[in-house]
Amino acid sequence: MFGAWKYAGLALLAAVPVGCQRAEANRGAQVAAKVNGAEILVRQVNTAGGATGAQALEKIIDRELLAQKALAAGLDRDPAVAQAIDHARRQVLAQAWIERAAGAAAKPSAEEIRAFYHENEALFARRRIYRLQELVVSSPAGMLEVLRAEAGRASSLEQVAAWLRARSAEFREVAVTQPAEQLPLRYLPQLARMKAGDMAVLPSPLGASVVQLVHAQEAPLTEQQAAPLIEQFLEGRKRLETAAAEVRRLREVASIEYMGEFRTGK
Template sequence: MKLMQSMRVPALLLILVTALSACGDKNGEDKKATQVAAKVNKDEITVHQINYELGKLGNLPPAQAKQAANTVLKGLVEQQLLMQKAIDSKVDREPAVVQRLEAYRRQVLAEAYLERVTSTAAEPAAAEISAYYAKNPALFSDRRIYRLQELSVPVTAENVESVKAKLAESRDIGAFAEWLKSVNIQARAVQSVKPAEQLPLELLPRLHAAKEGQAIALATPNSLNIVFVTGYQSQPVTEEQAKPVISRYLVNAKKRELVEAELKKLREAGKIEYLGDYVEVGKIEAKPAAK
């Protein structure tokens, strides 16, 4: 059972693989024989299948690679047996199974196409990396490790302003917490130590500008989330140290832009019609385009 749990490809998906491989060319069977790792009844498990699964494990030391390959092969054999029995039992024709296979096929094809679209994202130039480094001192040249105390304060439309006013005049978090108790407001407190890169980017500039002991309030519909900066330690990162991280970030940003542009193009070129209970979805999507 552990072997089967270690296999991440849905077992029934191999139905598709088997069906496709059955349509292959009969030529070159001698070469193919060297690629067969096992035979399960009339089906073959190839070295390519093993290598595909091993690729998910990353770079393994040679000493571990052979054992891992053996484990993967055993899992594939079990998977093949189950798949064969599923087909014999007509499990592959059950509506729920057909739906799952179709969903997985959609996912695989969509992801494969996006990989092709984003493959054109170029590595950032040195000037781009330097510009991003200079633009974000809170992440790099003036990076800090923050000691934070967070309070989640439940509020209503009637008391939110009084809570904000008391927060503004409180000397420290202790005084504010005592006041909350005195008015029977039960706040949830969490202490944490976080480096700048683990904080939300939209919050970081405010935290970076805050002094020790200062609080930042973030309003949500039913609560006031308050972050107290109880202290921090300066721990800057040089541009040379930051280059790999910035490069990955900028490449990913370019990929996101490519994906958004491609989806926009496909939406504009395609005909999308929402029906039944989902008519309103189409109306909501049409609003930005009408501007």
Template structure:
């Protein structure tokens, strides 16, 4: 039954509970299809369409027909599932209950998060000033990365050996002369595409410098071949900073709420977990990861969107902010 975990969430999103054998719609215009007597209403269709994001007016009719066809297929599959009593299968019931629990928990978190006040202009300015490496002193780095597989064992020797290197070729030649196996990769990275701790170190370096980084798999040498200063002014940064602060404040509100609920609740553990105690740290689901804008990593922040309710976003900047 492993496939059920994948199928059920899709059913909830696409179908939104397509059929209702009891309680017909108030008016015939509310019903867009009947499948073996079970109704699919316009409200259910609109809900499914809302999951597709914003559609142009020219796309609505075709999208509606496509989604409705999918809803019919899902209803047929659901009816067959009920006929074969799969709705009573313990594994299916477990998945349905887990999905219900998640939906209700997220609904409450959303309600709690909606209580926060919008970030003030002072909050946005303070954040901008506190992180010059992402904004006023934002750089785009041309990096040559040397990964030395067994380099951690010889880190001191390697660091001393490449100390006088002026170019990437100097580093490569020294490593070859001393029989160190390595791979090399060249890339162009904007500040927001780098881990924040690494960025803080790189922001203090100049072109021609090399940063030595230990990782579990290899010793990594980051040679800064070129540094281009491409600052982002406060006006362009405002929308993405505002969204970051909103998300951050929401996480804080939710964390505090969960902590309060834990404090008030009576929780008992049994069996193998009988000696377990309540963890004082509230566990809050993390915000969704944002995909970096890898096609144009050095692109500046986008201009504000035309709709005032939707601030402009730069995915790459957001990735940098998410590491804070």
């Protein structure tokens, strides 16, 4: 009996250092590098992006060296740097809360996916790959209708470009080839109706874009092919809607007081 306890005790004693060694080994396996004693973890490398893990690690090492030098010089106590650090910290915290709040968004149902497929034929059943010539025009909003009228009279995009040059309008010419899903959703119905040579004038962040369709290649997607893409899109949209609703809710219950020049109109 005592012998059995003795050997059991030896087994337990033997297991303790082995367990410690394994824990240390596992911890060491998580460390990708040490920079002046500061550990860089494998998960940091994995989430850093980059072409390869090795390249990502080298970038992190460079950043760590610079950060250590900045800390040694006391730059973290510089008011501007401290403010930037606090801003970055709050950005991370805000994003973390948004992700938590939006994480509970329900997945789209099969009916929602099917409805989206049939409501957006230009994206799926009538999907095309568009080759476009475009004039990106920097213009005031009031010029949009004038530009539309001129494009309606012109027989080519070059005529529109000549008209813009004559008026010293700022614009640049670009050529793009893009599938339907990479184009603004609100313009797809109009583009889907266009034939080669047709032109359209569309609002853009800079002012307007005069677009001429050079060629369109049919590339439809079946409902089965499109379902994973639609599910991902609808889920992302629901997450954004949930996040926006959370921000509105927080504003409603918060005490927000605008000061100084920002008080005007509030």
